[in-house]
Amino acid sequence: MIDGTAGVSGRRDADEALLDSPEALAEHDPGGMLRHTASAGAQVRESAALAAEANLAVLADDGRPRAVVIAGIGTAGRTGDVLATVAGPRCPVPVIAHRSAGVPGWVGAADVVIAVSASGRSPEALGAAEAAHRRGARLVAVGAPDSQLQSVAERARAPFIPVPRRAPARASLWALTVPVLLAARSLGLVKVNEADLAETAARLDADADRCRPAAESFVNPAKSLALGLAGSVPIVWGSSPLATVAARRFGDTLSANARYPVVTGALGEAGRGRVGLLDGVFGGLAEGERDIFADPSEDDGEGTRLRLVLLRDGGLNAEDDTDEPLAVEERRADAVQTLAERRGVRCDVVTAEGGSALERLASLIAVPDFASIYLALAHGLDPMAVPAITEMKELSNQ
Numbered sequence: 001m002i003d004g005t006a007g008v009s010g011r012r013d014a015d016e017a018l019l020d021s022p023e024a025l026a027e028h029d030p031g032g033m034l035r036h037t038a039s040a041g042a043q044v045r046e047s048a049a050l051a052a053e054a055n056l057a058v059l060a061d062d063g064r065p066r067a068v069v070i071a072g073i074g075t076a077g078r079t080g081d082v083l084a085t086v087a088g089p090r091c092p093v094p095v096i097a098h099r100s101a102g103v104p105g106w107v108g109a110a111d112v113v114i115a116v117s118a119s120g121r122s123p124e125a126l127g128a129a130e131a132a133h134r135r136g137a138r139l140v141a142v143g144a145p146d147s148q149l150q151s152v153a154e155r156a157r158a159p160f161i162p163v164p165r166r167a168p169a170r171a172s173l174w175a176l177t178v179p180v181l182l183a184a185r186s187l188g189l190v191k192v193n194e195a196d197l198a199e200t201a202a203r204l205d206a207d208a209d210r211c212r213p214a215a216e217s218f219v220n221p222a223k224s225l226a227l228g229l230a231g232s233v234p235i236v237w238g239s240s241p242l243a244t245v246a247a248r249r250f251g252d253t254l255s256a257n258a259r260y261p262v263v264t265g266a267l268g269e270a271g272r273g274r275v276g277l278l279d280g281v282f283g284g285l286a287e288g289e290r291d292i293f294a295d296p297s298e299d300d301g302e303g304t305r306l307r308l309v310l311l312r313d314g315g316l317n318a319e320d321d322t323d324e325p326l327a328v329e330e331r332r333a334d335a336v337q338t339l340a341e342r343r344g345v346r347c348d349v350v351t352a353e354g355g356s357a358l359e360r361l362a363s364l365i366a367v368p369d370f371a372s373i374y375l376a377l378a379h380g381l382d383p384m385a386v387p388a389i390t391e392m393k394e395l396s397n398q
């Protein structure tokens with residue numbers, strides 16, 4: 001066990017046995033991150049109901065906007081990426097995830113700003129909501145009830161969708177995302193329907209059940225993914241734009257929950273540069289020098305290796321509806337698996353399932369979300385309390 005000087009504690013080596021002890025899991029997860037994460041399906045249903053109570057129809061009064069800006073940071077910012085990918089390449093207006101305070105300089109009365117903040121007080125979302133109001137843009141706000149964000153929305157007479165507070169924000173991805181999608185639906189930009197929402201919620205419930213703490217590692221896809229990643233430098237690549245959103249989300253949760261450094265991105269882009277990592281000191285080079293007779297327990301970090309997680313879109317998109325022909329994405333995904341195999345870099349593959357884009361995205365996010373928590377727990381880390389985030393806020397006075 002290491003006890004750092006800044007409230008950091010945990011163990012360097014992952015304790016595999018801990019994952020199969022419900023008592024130990026509960027002890028290391030006092031804030032209930034596993035429980036919060038298992039509520040993803042319920043979040044979809046609850047948020048859909050709360051959005052139905054907000055008067056989102058007013059958004060359509062002024063017709064189709066010139067652009068939609070989703071303003072927020074961290075998990076709230078990811079909702080903009082989700083909207084962009086669900087809206088897809090055929091979306092008639094630009095969908096922009098904006099992660100710094102205020103709004104882009106060009107935003108004006110013809111545009112819509114969706115300000116998102118789980119706490120309802122991030123400077124990024126608040127600054128954007130105020131700027132949108134000042135410039136006469138249509139505004140929608142999504143976040144904690146009775147928050148500063150709600151006050152700004154009320155002052156601007158803008159729809160506000162309350163999202164019950166669940167700390168930390170990263171455990172609220174689905175609660176924050178659904179209102180954003182439904183606001184965009186009111187504007188005629190996405191086709192998410194009630195059946196899509198119900199099926200997505202059911203998929204998240206089913207995955208939460210497969211990943212439940214009582215399911216042992218050999219039948220629990222999240223525990224086995226976590227144990228595979230333990231001690232490695234993970235690389236998470238998505239085969240399509242949709243899978244890339246899931247890859248980036250896995251980067252968020254691996255960093256914040258498990259505190260692992262991680263490389264994430266789109267496989268198309270990675271194939272022109274970052275794929276070189278597979279040849280490097282943590283990739284093929286390390287594997288080439290590995291002493292196959294060495295005792296793995298004496299591996300003192302020197303043998304840190306890459307572990308590739310490939311998120312594949314499942315090949316369900318009609319070719320004319322995607323950024324790139326499906327066959328190209330599929331060939332590239334096969335190719336990177338071959339490359340990894342040739343270099344002895346282990347690769348986990350998660351393949352999307354489901355009919356709608358939203359359900360497919362959910363199927364790529366659910367298991368990795370749980371895996372990031374199990375990886376934290378295997379290292380004796382509380383996945384909820386992240387001293388560095390708190391300290392960063394204190395030091396930067398935010």
Ligand SMILES: O=P(O)(O)OC[C@H]1O[C@](O)(CO)[C@@H](O)[C@@H]1O
Pocket residue numbers: 072073074075076116117118119120121122125168169170389393
């Ligand atoms: O959604 P909020 O409350 O605006 O927070 C933004 C981000 O800031 C954090 O709270 C960290 O400071 C993240 O957990 C979160 O995603």
